[in-house]
Amino acid sequence: MESLIFYLLSAVTLISAVFVVFLRRPMHNVLSMIVVMIGLAGLFILLNAEFIGMVQLVVYAGAVMVLFLFVIMLLNLDQIRLPIDPREGRTWIGVGTALALLLVLFPILRAVIPSGTSAPETGQTMSNTQIIARELFTTYLLPFEIASVLLLAAIVGTVILAKKRS
Amino acid sequence: MIPIPEVNLGGILPALVLCLAGLVVMMLGLFIRRGAVATAAVVSIAGVLIAAAANTPLRMMDKQAFAGLINLDAYTWFFNLLILISAGLTVLTSVRYLTDDGLDMYEYFVLLLFASAGMMFMVSANHLLIVFVGLETLSIAIYVLVGILPSSKKSKEAALKYLLLGAFSSAVFLYGAALLYGSAGSLGFPELAKYFKAGQISRMAYVGMGMVLVGFAFKVAAVPFHMWTPDVYEGAPAPLTGFMSVGVKAAAFAAFVRVFFQSMLPAQMNWIEIIWLLAALTMVLGNLAAIVQDNIKRMLAYSSIAHAGYLLIGMVAGKEAGPAGMLYYLLAYTFTNLGAFGVVALVGRKGEANVMIDDYRGLAKTNPFLALAMSIFLFSLAGIPPTAGFVGKFTIFSAAINAGYIWLVVIGVLTSAASVFYYFRVVMKMYMEVPETQPAELQFSPAMLLALGIALVGVLYIGVFPTNYLNLAALSVKPLF
Numbered sequence: 106m107e108s109l110i111f112y113l114l115s116a117v118t119l120i121s122a123v124f125v126v127f128l129r130r131p132m133h134n135v136l137s138m139i140v141v142m143i144g145l146a147g148l149f150i151l152l153n154a155e156f157i158g159m160v161q162l163v164v165y166a167g168a169v170m171v172l173f174l175f176v177i178m179l180l181n182l183d184q185i186r187l188p189i190d191p192r193e194g195r196t197w198i199g200v201g202t203a204l205a206l207l208l209v210l211f212p213i214l215r216a217v218i219p220s221g222t223s224a225p226e227t228g229q230t231m232s233n234t235q236i237i238a239r240e241l242f243t244t245y246l247l248p249f250e251i252a253s254v255l256l257l258a259a260i261v262g263t264v265i266l267a268k269k270r271s
Numbered sequence: 272m273i274p275i276p277e278v279n280l281g282g283i284l285p286a287l288v289l290c291l292a293g294l295v296v297m298m299l300g301l302f303i304r305r306g307a308v309a310t311a312a313v314v315s316i317a318g319v320l321i322a323a324a325a326n327t328p329l330r331m332m333d334k335q336a337f338a339g340l341i342n343l344d345a346y347t348w349f350f351n352l353l354i355l356i357s358a359g360l361t362v363l364t365s366v367r368y369l370t371d372d373g374l375d376m377y378e379y380f381v382l383l384l385f386a387s388a389g390m391m392f393m394v395s396a397n398h399l400l401i402v403f404v405g406l407e408t409l410s411i412a413i414y415v416l417v418g419i420l421p422s423s424k425k426s427k428e429a430a431l432k433y434l435l436l437g438a439f440s441s442a443v444f445l446y447g448a449a450l451l452y453g454s455a456g457s458l459g460f461p462e463l464a465k466y467f468k469a470g471q472i473s474r475m476a477y478v479g480m481g482m483v484l485v486g487f488a489f490k491v492a493a494v495p496f497h498m499w500t501p502d503v504y505e506g507a508p509a510p511l512t513g514f515m516s517v518g519v520k521a522a523a524f525a526a527f528v529r530v531f532f533q534s535m536l537p538a539q540m541n542w543i544e545i546i547w548l549l550a551a552l553t554m555v556l557g558n559l560a561a562i563v564q565d566n567i568k569r570m571l572a573y574s575s576i577a578h579a580g581y582l583l584i585g586m587v588a589g590k591e592a593g594p595a596g597m598l599y600y601l602l603a604y605t606f607t608n609l610g611a612f613g614v615v616a617l618v619g620r621k622g623e624a625n626v627m628i629d630d631y632r633g634l635a636k637t638n639p640f641l642a643l644a645m646s647i648f649l650f651s652l653a654g655i656p657p658t659a660g661f662v663g664k665f666t667i668f669s670a671a672i673n674a675g676y677i678w679l680v681v682i683g684v685l686t687s688a689a690s691v692f693y694y695f696r697v698v699m700k701m702y703m704e705v706p707e708t709q710p711a712e713l714q715f716s717p718a719m720l721l722a723l724g725i726a727l728v729g730v731l732y733i734g735v736f737p738t739n740y741l742n743l744a745a746l747s748v749k750p751l752f
Binding site: 213216217218239242243244245246247248251252254255257258259261262263264265266 | 273274275276278283290297337338340341376378381382385386388389392398400401404405407408411412414415418419450453473474475477478
């Protein structure tokens with residue numbers, strides 16, 4: 106049952122990922138991307154990582170992709186069709202490179218990551234989300250706080266780049 | 272009841288001071304209408320000085336803080352100081368850039384201070400997560416700073432290239448860290464060291480180690496991960512290029528050495544040959560490519576790649592002498608390169624119109640002081656006595672010879688001999704040729720003069736009296752072993 110769900114989710118994710126690349130209307134690309142994100146969230150939940158799964162849904166499928174949609178609608182990009190022509194040589198070079206990379210990476214990862222191992226037992230009776238929360242605010246307090254400096258730097262940076270100079 | 276680990280704010284005070292100074296600059300900029308840049312520069316310098324004062328107790332410490340996530344030791348002390356020196360000098364050399372065209376870009380200093388704080392966390396890390404968060408804080412600030420000149424298309428292009436490649440390299444680093452976590456069950460350096468010592472190293476851990484190495488090699492611009500360097504160094508404002516070539520590079524090297532010596536020393540056999548090869552390629556390609564450059568910023572970019580190669584020799588040499596040589600070298604390089612980029616910023620004039628090597632023709636006639644200063648910086652880069660660059664190269668090469676890496680040193684010596692050619696070409700242009708057209712008057716600002724003066728004194732002083740500084744470097748690498 107679990108493997109059936111796994112293959113189903115993987116198939117949906119992969120097919121939508123192909124759509125992201127090959128569909129010619131920006132709106133369709135973004136919608137396919139949302140399906141990819143939902144598929145990934147499902148895979149994470151299947152791995153008992155429900156927190157990451159939910160974050161994937163809320164942040165990527167929710168916030169980031171909605172931002173993409175806004176930009177497309179505001180700039181009226183939906184009328185444009187992306188000039189991706191499968192008959193063009195460039196496309197096939199890209200596909201060829203991607204396949205070559207897959208052929209190189211897959212055997213390596215296959216050989217390197219031991220199969221059949223499951224995630225280490227936490228030995229806790231708490232849920233995944235509770236454990237992450239506890240670790241984040243005790244052991245990993247410092248990186249959590251540094252991340253706030255990081256985000257502040259990112260906000261300042263965005264404002265600088267977007268600001269109009271007279 | 273959830274146990275809360277000890278919070279030791281005193282240990283991270285230098286970084287906190289820099290963050291606070293950044294916030295103060297940000298707030299002040301909102302209220303000051305005119306001359307925000309000057310005020311921001313003063314506040315930044317004050318922040319840097321206070322942080323340097325807060326940094327002194329670290330020299331005597333040797334402990335961990337924040338649940339063992341960071342190291343407070345002499346190594347952290349040394350690199351904090353190095354970061355503060357480069358941040359301070361960069362503030363001084365940047366002022367004029369930000370007031371050009373009536374722009375009041377005080378935000379530059381905010382990002383510079385945040386980037387320096389990120390670097391400080393990175394060099395003190397005792398856990399790969401801290402390395403990553405510090406690295407990202409630093410990188411995001413630098414991506415924006417590279418593209419900060421609103422009128423320059425080149426600067427924007429450089430920022431975009433750096434962002435895309437940098438994000439990719441961060442992803443590689445993070446994936447490597449994840450694979451290490453998968454094998455060792457922790458990202459803390461002591462736990463990783465225990466795992467590598469136990470001897471049963473999985474193949475997954477090797478791949479993880481390799482990917483972490485690639486991530487660092489990108490940040491220190493080692494060949495073949497150097498492609499971004501010339502374009503980004505050329506496009507960024509000259510003072511910032513100086514900061515990237517010393518501050519960012521020093522922080523990346525500090526974390527590189529810390530990670531590999533503190534947590535992967537038992538597996539040294541596996542990574543030392545890779546770094547040997549990286550060092551050799553970096554020296555050869557960096558120096559050869561620098562010879563054919565006509566743009567001084569590109570030339571210095573390739574020269575900075577070549578210097579990463581010399582520094583990697585220190586890593587290969589290992590023991591205590593190798594890393595100690597690297598620390599001294601980085602100190603010498605900080606003064607030298609910041610000085611050289613300061614001169615480039617000054618000679619470049621408004622909008623960096625004069626950044627070709629030919630623009631340096633006859634500089635000795637029009638500005639004898641500037642030509643002399645530039646010559647000394649270039650001598651130091653080439654490694655000619657009595658400058659600091661000579662002592663640095665000498666220490667690293669002798670450490671490598673003692674460790675038995677004769678061939679690597681042969682490559683190092685031959686390539687530094689080749690490098691003399693392109694450094695001297697600039698000196699020749701300054702002293703032997705006359706300019707075709709009379710260029711516009713140079714605008715010396717007091718801040719720039721102060722920065723050049725400090726850099727010049729630094730290069731000569733630690734070059735003529737190196738003993739104290741070599742001892743300091745040797746003392747600072749002790750906590751690693």
